[in-house]
Amino acid sequence: MRGRGDSVVSIQTLTKSFSTGVTALQDIDLEIAPGEFISLIGPSGCGKSTLLRVIGDLVEPTSGTLRVNGKTAHQARVDHDYGIVFQDAVLYDWRTVQRNVSLPLELLGWDRAKRKERVREMLELVELTGFESSRPWQLSGGMQQRVSIARALSFDPALLLMDEPFGALDEMTRERLNMELLRIWEKSGSTVVFVTHSIPEAVFLSTRVVVMSARPGRIAATIDVDLRQPRGGETREDARFFELVTEVREALAAGHGEAAGGRSSSVEELF
Amino acid sequence: MWWNARHMEAAASERRVWKVVPGLSKLATYAIVIVALCAAWEGYKWLWETTGWTWPFLVDDTTMPHLWDILKAFGEPVTTGGPALIHPLLDAAWFTAKEAIAGFVLGAVVGFALAVLLVHSRLLERGLLPYIVASQTVPILAIAPMVVIGLGSKGVEGWKAVAVLAAYLTFFPVAINALRGLQSADPRAFELMESYASSRWSILWRLRVPASLPYLFTALKISATASVIGAIIGETPASIQEGLGGAIVNFNQYYSLQPTFLWATNIVCAVLGLVLFGAVALTERLVLRRAPEHYA
């Protein structure tokens, strides 16, 4: 078991209910160590996005404790510990690519020269050098998402929160961006929490896959991914890769069955 | 062009808020705001009168009559021994409403027909659209006398001529919004219709027109107000006495003696605008069977 002191994220018995009466998360316990790549996977409505938002202090938990780098989530946000990437890139149309990436740096009060240098590095990292003055809507979906990743990493946040960042992209682009993300993660050494619907994506990227079940949202299983680093195209053909994919799939099915079995008398069961 | 449908999200969030706030507290909010507005009027009047401030204008019982005096005016006779003001005003409101409704219908039909025409020809759209926009910069107040006299010489009654002027204002939002609406259906839906080898006519009725309805109602609500404006300012210079425009001209001449009469007339104008707007909004609810997209 990882020690609590050096965890980037430390969650104990965390519960989140909405005013509508829905319990989105129940009794969540999760420790995330520095440099880990954690995937949250589960059926729709299992609360994986809510968990991400709770960690990022965008949603308040109802009860339980949450520490980020040993601080409250609010303090972590104030300290700029988070970089967030959503499913859509959420780039500002009125800013060029360059100025989109530098926005958080402006808010942090970096001077112009330092900003310029960092933006150059970041665009190089996501391989978008040459697109500095383009407008977001001139880029393809995949390129937009790379800008959004560059923006999230620009100020070196301790924690990168990604909410189905490649969910809207086609399979080919997605696989290419998966590789790029791994390369960036290795280079930047940041800790990543990654929400996804895709089992192969979760296994391919993560050091650990957290499988969640729905209604109420709980952690059904945690699977360590012991694939060799660095990973590449051949990883997807590794026998161990398929074993792990199967393991996650079974955990998902079990979580689903358990949730359904536990409430067999419920009306919702009819659906 | 001017009115567009970018506002869905805002409207949705507005709806969400109203769902949470129960109807009663909504009514209470209305009441509070109305009382606050009345208090602001009387408070402003009181403050400016007691301090003697004259900026931006002199405040007295002529420039800003007491609200209760304005309400009282409805019950006062216009001429000694004549009926109370409310009676001629209601007659005038009915007369103007008639013009406005006729203009509204005429304008909506013409506007929609124009949109249908333009949606089928890119060339016509490019040629005519700029002039449809430019048409609204012509002060109809200035052309009103010519239109009324001109149509009058062809034997058209005065109120019908004013309806034509009202239509000049109402056709515009309908044409612009209907054009947008008719083009708004999903491109894949067009491909589907084409795969059935549907005719242009069939695509128009089965796809374009239903898709345009929300846009159309947005425009009709704007047009409802515009038709009242058109009727009032159409009557004014055309010396048509029977309507609200005539009443405004008339009571404006006696403003220094009886300011409350002009104010009362303007209140009736406001109510007429609101009633026609409300009627269209209500129709929208019934026809579209969902909460209205957005107003204005």
Place this chain on the structure above:
Amino acid sequence: MDWVPAVVVFLVGIGLWQGLTTLFDVETFLLPKPSEIAQAFWEDKATLWDYGLYTFKEAAGGFVLGSSLGILTALVLARFRTVGLALMPFAVAANAVPIIAFAPITNNWFGLLNPFSKMAIAAVLCFFPVMVNTLRGLTSVNPRAIELMRSYAAGNASVFRHVRIPSSLPFMFTGLKVAAVLSMIGAIVGEYFGGPTNALGVSILNDTQLFNFPRAWAGIALASAFGIAFYGAVALAERLTTSWHPSTRGFRGE
């Protein structure tokens, strides 16, 4: 070459107008020939232009006053959203009121000859479309964009400056374009209920009463030209300030 059909329509329209009025011998008091109107304008161009400029100044003053108040109100209401949403139905109702009917009242407030009496009615006319549209723009921001700013621990002022205000600009300009046309109409209507003799609305009214119809039409055309130019100026300002917006790329965009 988008403008070619529009120019053709203009020339054909003027030609038809001239031809038909000559052919059917339409009386001048109904519809003068374009040539007569042009001639009337040319003979008196300096005077009419001055009148037009005077009225345009009233309109522009009202536009600036009403639009800035509208934008300020929208900013305040967007900052205090519950208040803003509660007041929205009233703004909608105010929009449904034929405000122009109040022109005689502002004349009485400020005096017939005071240009402020026309600016006031133009300002009230401009206020509502600008306020309602700007408020919509300020409040219909992608919620993710706000969450993103919150994740940077950005304060409210920052969110307004970097997200809400830029993304409200296209909406604001929609309101401003409506206001540009309304302000000119408002000034003319105000002048119709009385104004100085060097105002365009008064001049058109006098010409009509003196049966000088070609000159009246020249005045109407000039008023319309000022309205179109004002609209065009606002549309140009929109292109310059929101050149980033995807919709400014195409013909149809705004």
